[in-house]
Amino acid sequence: MANIRDVADSAGVSVATVSRTLQQPERVSPKTRNKVMAAVQAVGYKPNLMAVKFRSGKTHNLVVLVPTVANVFFARVISGMQEAAAELGYSILLANTLGNSEIENHYAKMVSTSQADGLIQLRANNPLDASMINDHGLLPMVNACEVIDDGQYPVVSLDNRAAAKAMTEHLISLGHSRIAMIKGPNSSPLTQERLMGYKDALAQANIVFDESLLFPGDFTLQAGYNAGESISRLENRPSAVFCENDETAIGAMQAFKQANLHVPKDISVAGFDDIAFSAFVDPPLTTIAQPAEEFGRTAVTLLVDVLNGKIRKAPKVIMPFELIVRESTGKAFG
Amino acid sequence: MANIRDVADSAGVSVATVSRTLQQPERVSPKTRNKVMAAVQAVGYKPNLMAVKFRSGKTHNLVVLVPTVANVFFARVISGMQEAAAELGYSILLANTLGNSEIENHYAKMVSTSQADGLIQLRANNPLDASMINDHGLLPMVNACEVIDDGQYPVVSLDNRAAAKAMTEHLISLGHSRIAMIKGPNSSPLTQERLMGYKDALAQANIVFDESLLFPGDFTLQAGYNAGESISRLENRPSAVFCENDETAIGAMQAFKQANLHVPKDISVAGFDDIAFSAFVDPPLTTIAQPAEEFGRTAVTLLVDVLNGKIRKAPKVIMPFELIVRESTGKAFG
DNA sequence: GGCAATGATGTAACCGTTTTCATTTAAACA
DNA sequence: TGTTTAAATGAAAACGGTTACATCATTGCC
Structure with missing residues (x-):
């Protein structure tokens, strides 16, 4: 796999120039820009995003704990999350937890081990253990659908x-x-x-x-x-x-x-x-x-706000519901 | 976030010793082992797995392209994948592609940009573009459920x-x-x-x-x-x-x-x-x-085999089916 | 033409681990 | 006790990017 140094060598410039060409092209003269772009093509360079994420300390991954993906309602919620995440430049890591606290805890660890930036829990259960909540305050988490409303974390729920x-x-x-x-x-x-x-x-x-x-x-x-x-x-x-x-x-x-x-x-x-x-x-x-998809969208948006420090106090979003009368209910007999 | 250096300082040893204590405890004397473990607790050390993955070049992530998570059959397949992946030490990154080639291509890029090690496609469509298949041979991919059987990639399907x-x-x-x-x-x-x-x-x-x-x-x-x-x-x-x-x-x-x-x-x-x-x-x-769950398990197992170089020629696995006769079919009239 | 200001590019440190290799320490033996 | 061997530890490089800072080249102006 070609790396940035290969490109730099091929183009006869420094790695810094290659990086700049790719990140802030306006800071590089048109002449070198062309040279670099040609070299990128020539060596088939793909930036190693793992390295970028490591360097930046931001993974742009969000872990979602879902009790079961086989539940059709959650499937819709997930769709909404995926959409919102894509728009905001995040990826969703889906964890099928089967409502098992240990599995939840396992995936929650992805945040405390820097593999993901934040967590969305779709079940009314705190997946964190003591080791994750020590000194530095709370871990970025949003609780949606089935919620514990203790005011600690942002919540998206229905009345x-x-x-x-x-x-x-x-x-x-x-x-x-x-x-x-x-x-x-x-x-x-x-x-x-x-x-x-x-x-x-x-x-x-x-x-x-x-x-x-x-x-x-x-x-x-x-x-x-x-x-x-x-x-x-x-x-x-x-x-x-x-x-x-x-x-x-x-x-x-x-x-x-x-x-x-x-x-x-x-x-x-x-x-x-x-x-x-x-x-x-x-x-x-x-x-x-x-509004299942909206649940997902809202949860992701909220979490990203938390990550960007845009939220002070944990908000509580109540989504609207609608009574759909079809044919399975009718007048009482007698 | 405490890092390995903080632990080393706290324990009065080198970072190498800390790393060894955590990875291969038997290579460290019991005395230092205890010192290090105590320091780990003291500073609340969690290894940064992003750094580990970057260093090792292996992400242990698998991208799964699923046409729609709202399809109940796929939900079962995904469950099976998640199980197998967990057993093998991999995480599943689920992409809800809506059967859209561009979205598929977008997520497939996670492999070529080193954010994931391999790819599972659940639709009969090649999600790769020219830039991903150049010189170094094929990208690690398994095709399951809905397959294109061109012999290039391992396949898991039904007859x-x-x-x-x-x-x-x-x-x-x-x-x-x-x-x-x-x-x-x-x-x-x-x-x-x-x-x-x-x-x-x-x-x-x-x-x-x-x-x-x-x-x-x-x-x-x-x-x-x-x-x-x-x-x-x-x-x-x-x-x-x-x-x-x-x-x-x-x-x-x-x-x-x-x-x-x-x-x-x-x-x-x-x-x-x-x-x-x-x-x-x-x-x-x-x-x-x-056997939906088995589809998922098999696809993951196969992909991990590919990643470990255990597979020479792309295998083709045919899963068994079963005719389930219930009450919606009956004798023809007349 | 000389100097300052600006733009373009390069050098090197840094992120947090793992691991090779060198070095120190301890154990074993004569 | 001195020497050999093994075990334990440390120093430093490496992974692939980004970026602060230094350097060099160019331009503008008097």
Whole structure:
């Protein structure tokens, strides 16, 4: 691999001149500029960006901790990140952490070992360990989507409570009063917030909260299916089910069909996220749309601001949501 | 950020000794080893891996060009890559290229500019330009999933022709003779191969190939929906549809339902890929399972072999497929 | 023509490691 | 104790760029 010295030799100039020709051409006379450019071509010179990054101390890499790239919602978030990063001259290093703290910690180390400049965490978990937070203050990090809002780091999130309330209100307005909820993992603040929104709407409509209508889940199709089976076997079956994400809702709908329950005639189903599949299942799913790509763009922009020292106090960005009413929710029977 | 010199000063030894303590502890006396380790703790030393990579000339980064991370099949492939890479001490740099040659080329440059050691392309397109293939031979690259099989680079693929033939035979065995096909982009060799497999099975059963039963698509839900609409409006409607991927099949099924066609009673639908959703749609989709994670693992392993000079001639790995019969395909009417 | 100011180019230090080679220290042996 | 051998350590170069500073050449002006 030809290096800058080869170019300098070939052009009969110093390495400094080569560097200047490439970085600030105006500082070099046209004559030498041409000589150098010709030499660059001649020897097939490609600057070693590893050396540049090492010298500059800036890698222009951002590590993104994503619980699972197989989740369609995160896939959209990542797309948005990639776009924003490209515009700002950064590269995204994607880490598929499977929600495992050790793996998260492993990739977070890329920042403390100077392999990346900053970190974006998409899960409500602090991936840093004591060794990364010592003397010199905080490590550049942004927390998005599923967040811990302790004011330490910039945060990009949805008002999950308001969104869940809006969806529950929608179901109540259709005449439902026994509304089941298929939750996400209890460890996720998302789940807590959405549960609170659900309770808010219930309370507002004077419906007493019934703990037995809460079903466990983990955001997967299978978990939704399992919960759906349980629900369909209930003697006093609820007339609606609010699922904490679309995968869960699609899994549950499948279970209902196999139990010969018609959606929405026998039971209404609502999801959360508005993934692409949701418009193409039968019936199309009522859900909450989140601006997934915007989440990604915003997180990257914020992180780069942090890196450039443009941010003093950790900001908190709340993204808008939208209730998308399709055909999986309908009037309550009776 | 403390560097190795700070540690050396703090421990009262030379930088060489510090480096040895960390890399080959057995080459250092226990006494100094302890001194150094204590100093490492004291100053909070984290080796600058950017410097290490620069020095060694090896980045241990692999760039992966993926047409779209939003495709569930690719998401599985990526998971497999990440696993294998972690085991082998490599990091994956994911590039969401949207099938755009320029973006591909941009990320491919990371290899020629020493920011990554090798490249995995998941699309049947050569992302390299002339400047990358000059004198010193080929750039380390592996082509997986959608491949160009020109013998230049290692390849990991499925016998798409055989798989498509197997699926078509399945449909024929159910009594279908008018079998539509919703294709992928014509530019994709995948599409050509699957079309050939489809024709093979037809010919073997003495069914004349009917060009008018071919419908265009691009592997998206929407394209499947559009094709499904066209098919349902046909006067002499086919009794089965073979879709080149599951997204397309799910989109098509949705169109059939809206046209009041029952799957599989009125029309059978088959997919390709066996994504997670396919088992949870109504009816569950008959499809071809591909070992997606294995694709990823194999591609990474192969690339690392190339980087280690363990490979002479570009190997060609064919992964196995499996016909998964669910409920979306049934006996032909009449 | 002589001097100052400006522009063009070169020299060399620097970034943080690893590693070769030289040197010092310790151990082994007679 | 003196000599040989092995083990432990240190000094310094190297990786490939960028850049502060020094130097040299050119131009403008009196």
